[in-house]
Amino acid sequence: MSSLSQHLPHLANLTWATLADKPILETGATVFAFLAAVRLSRVFGNHPLLNPTLLAILFIAIGIEATGVRYETYLRGSDPVHFMLGPAVVLLAVPLFRQTATIRASGRLIAIGLLVGLPVGVLSAVGIAWLLGASPQTILSLAPKSVTAGIAVGVSEQIGGLQNLTIVLVIMTGIAGAVLGPIVTRLARVNDPRVVGLSMGIASHGIGTARALQINEVAGAFASLGMGLNGVLTAMLLPLVLKLFF
């Protein structure tokens, strides 16, 4: 009898009783915020400035400030959403595979995009920060800002940047690319979805890729490719180049 009562509390841990500790509210809030952001964006004709990711981030931040919930509580609670990012990035192989023929026919276009986009991405950020008097550590943390967070963190560490600062800069860059990509390419009168996607993927990794996928599958596939190749090349070249010249 006594052993039975000892075991019952364990069962309680598996039932609804402990839902309060579970990330339901944070995950739910994230989904609702994004859904609201998508709807609002649609009302305004999906204007690039009303990027659903950016809007949802602002909605959540306003909610957090208004309710006095701590940011850490939200960040811990929204972990299931964050976790989904891994499988979702793996799934980018599907649109990429569907566009294999187009990609094969565009080998040199992709090479040119990387040849231009990789150095311009690093030098434009480093140059602007240097001109405006940023500290050396901030400049180094900025250098890998265009590549996907997991790679950027490793590069930042190798070249002497601050890892946590780099993560923040990478996310900011992704959002900037997602918002500005469609506007800037329109200004440049570029309509080729291969070029739009490639440029956005190279400059703004996964968040830019998510936006490019909304344009069409060709743009999405080329963005995935730009993100992946720029990530791998930056990881190989950036520490090497810095070592050679400084």
Place this chain on the structure above:
Amino acid sequence: MLEQIARVLFWLCIGEIASRSGLLPLPAPVTGLMLLYAELAIRGKIPEDLGVLADRILQFLGMLFVPAGVGVIAYLDLLKLEFVPILAAVIGGTAITIFITAVVANRFAAATSKADTDVAPEVEEAAGDVKS
């Protein structure tokens, strides 16, 4: 469908093992992407459910970055000392990168597609050089 979820998680796990063991200096999802692509290339086709899964999930890929973005807002205070150079470098640098990459790649694409239709493939490269 469960098979396809298992397939995705399998390659993600292999990616995780490769990155944790130091075999590959790449994040697990990037390795997983390459491995799934390799598998599809060998198969020669996409399992139907996998295509559906990818289309459904990737439709809201943008949502999956929301927690990370909120994290940035939480740390915005840390940037305040160098807020102007950082913001200018991030926004200006990203806009410049997309603009220059798009313009150069577009000129190349236009030049080569013209070369494809007008002249023999051998002179394609020369035409690209002239136009850009």
